[in-house]
Amino acid sequence: MARARRPRQPHVPLRSASYTRxxxxxxxxxVPGSTASDRSYRCPGCDQLIPGTAPHVVAWPAGEHGSVDDRRHWHATCWAARDRRGPGRRRY
Incomplete structure (x- = not known):
């Protein structure tokens, strides 16, 4: 007697693929590049495009006043250097 097979469940990416701090x-x-979308984003640090498939950082203000609309996508190096930029740097 053959065993009945269960229908295969669709693949759902793990939320743990990204690290929030x-x-x-x-x-x-x-955001690792493998889980990013095909969409492009403009980095507020260097004003260059970030391909959605490239690893990058998403940042938004903490607290009750931060919302989804306040999220910004940054190159990881631009995010790390945001405090060391000279005059004319964008403040996000």
Whole structure:
């Protein structure tokens, strides 16, 4: 007698693929390129495009005043250097 097979469940990516942490007044999530979307984003640090498939960082203000609309996608190096930029740097 053959065993009945269960229908295969669709693949759901793990949320743990990205790492969320708090840095000062910001909530920061590292997004690996393999789970990123095909969409492109403009980095507020260097004003260059980030391909959605490239690893990057998403940051938004912590606390009750931060919302989904406040999220910004950064190159990881731009996020790390945001406090060391010279005059004319964008403040996000």
């Amino acid at each position: 708090t840095e000062g007044d910001w909530i920061v999530r590292s």
